[in-house]
Amino acid sequence: MSSKLELQYEKEYSSSCASIGLLANPIVSFSSMMGTSTMSMGSSVDLDTNTGSLSNFSFGLSFSNEDSVATLTLSDKGDGSRPILTGTGYHAVKSLTNTFVGAEASYTFLTKKSTFVVGTEHALDPLTTVKYRVNSLGIASSLIQYKLFPSLRFTLSTEADTRAPVESATYGFLLSVGPDHKMVKGPGLYSDIGKKARDLLYRDYQADHKFTITTYSPTGVAITSSGTKKGEVFLADVNTQLKRNNITTDFKVDTYSNSKVHILAYCHTGFWVKAHKKACFCMFKYLFTTITVDEAAPGLKAILSFKVPDQNSGKLEVQYLHDYAGICASTGLTANPIVNFSGVVGTNIGAFGTDVSFDTKTGNFTKYNAGLSYSNADLIAALTLNDKGDTLNASYYHIVKPLTNTYVGAEVNRCFSTNENTFTVGTQHSLDPLTTVKARVNNFGRASALIQHEWRPKSLFTLSGEVDTKALDKSAKFGLALALKP
DSSP: OOOEEEEEEEOSSEEEEEEEESSSSOEEEEEEEEEOSSEEEEEEEEEETTTTEEEEEEEEEEEEOSSEEEEEEEEEOSSSSSOEEEEEEEEEEEGGGTEEEEEEEEEETTTTEEEEEEEEEEEEETTEEEEEEEETTSEEEEEEEEEEETTEEEEEEEEEETTSHHHHOEEEEEEEEOOSOOOOSSOOOGGGTTHHHHHHHHTTOOSSEEEEEEEEOTTOOEEEEEEEEETTEEEEEEEEEEEETTEEEEEEEEEEEETTOOSOOBOTTSOBOEETTEEOEEEEEEEEEEEEEEEEETTEEEEEEEEESOTTOOEEEEEEEETTEEEEEEEESSSSOEEEEEEEEEOSSEEEEEEEEEETTTTEEEEEEEEEEEEOSSEEEEEEEETTTTEEEEEEEEEEEGGGTEEEEEEEEEETTTTEEEEEEEEEEEEETTEEEEEEEETTSEEEEEEEEEEETTEEEEEEEEEETTOTTSOOEEEEEEEEOO
16 A cells, blocks of 8 residues: 655745655655745655664755756765765757757765766757757667657657667657547536637637737746737737736736827827827727636635726636536626626536626626536537527537547527527648648638648747628638747
């Protein structure tokens, strides 16, 4: 029997871990660290209660900055018979190509022997990675890994003794399959009902021009700037995200400009704005602030949001996820708020939920919806009744081929008050691990398509278009999106 009880405690500048085996004469372990993200020190001890002696003892130091990590550890069996001193170094040479180097040196005082290992890793392209290492004994190893499809990787490795490379060479290969879509535990939230089909049919399609760039500061602050051109109107926003433990704070500033206004305007930011020899009207709209606390308690998330200068925009939201339920409740922070509640019960296979909103000022329900979903390994079906029972929506999502991210989906929408039906079908397929195409068409004859290419890790270029097949004489709509991340 190998049962063990372990306790972990973390603070801003220290952490501790204690464990004990659930046996008659257990081994008791204790480790602790103190310091910062730049420099820290710690120790670890194991006590064998059966013999009353230390079975292991180690002490270590670490130092790190933006692109390097160095460590030094001294470990021993506890009786001083086999002390070993180990030093390691890791350096990020070029993050854009995932080029890293590392080294490890160890010295055993009892045998007075030392070993040394150096290695490197480099991405030849976004699909191919090579690694190499060699030690002081002359044993050299290398591997190449190629991403055949988004969830299929092929790895070929070799190892040889450089003193007799032909006779000692060994080879190995590995074909690994990791499906991107896994059955999640629990029914999720009400907003998750039908979400897969909605994302397949509507996500990334657009008729505007959008540019987004994200940068990260050395302290981990993420700054995202985006601009969207809708005809002659340009919308821009800057989002700053700070993360500290389980608390995430987002600040978002929206601005608005119109290039048709031919007057020189003084912006709220304190600058005169002028572009291409024509005056541009620029206006600060809102400052959005969102504070999210993850795991405030097991399964619980709290979200506080508000925008300045709107004094009636405050909102508090609480989400709770359980193996057999998902609950979301929110209320406006005003004298007469709108209270919203949604709940789902069931499992990751079948679930039923409802979503209601109540206006405390008028005493009326402003929204009441209901929905149910069914899912298995390769399909998800959902049925929802929305708009106070006026709209019935059914959706279907099917995984055709996981290795190439090939999916199909459909959505049927029935409005009882207007007797209008809307039917949309769509599909997605990965041409290669970096390029994805999507297409959709509805019963009104509107056909859309897009192609999205990941030209470098996390940076996407998307080109989309839409045409009315019943009015081909009208010009098609085109959209362009460019997202840059380091």
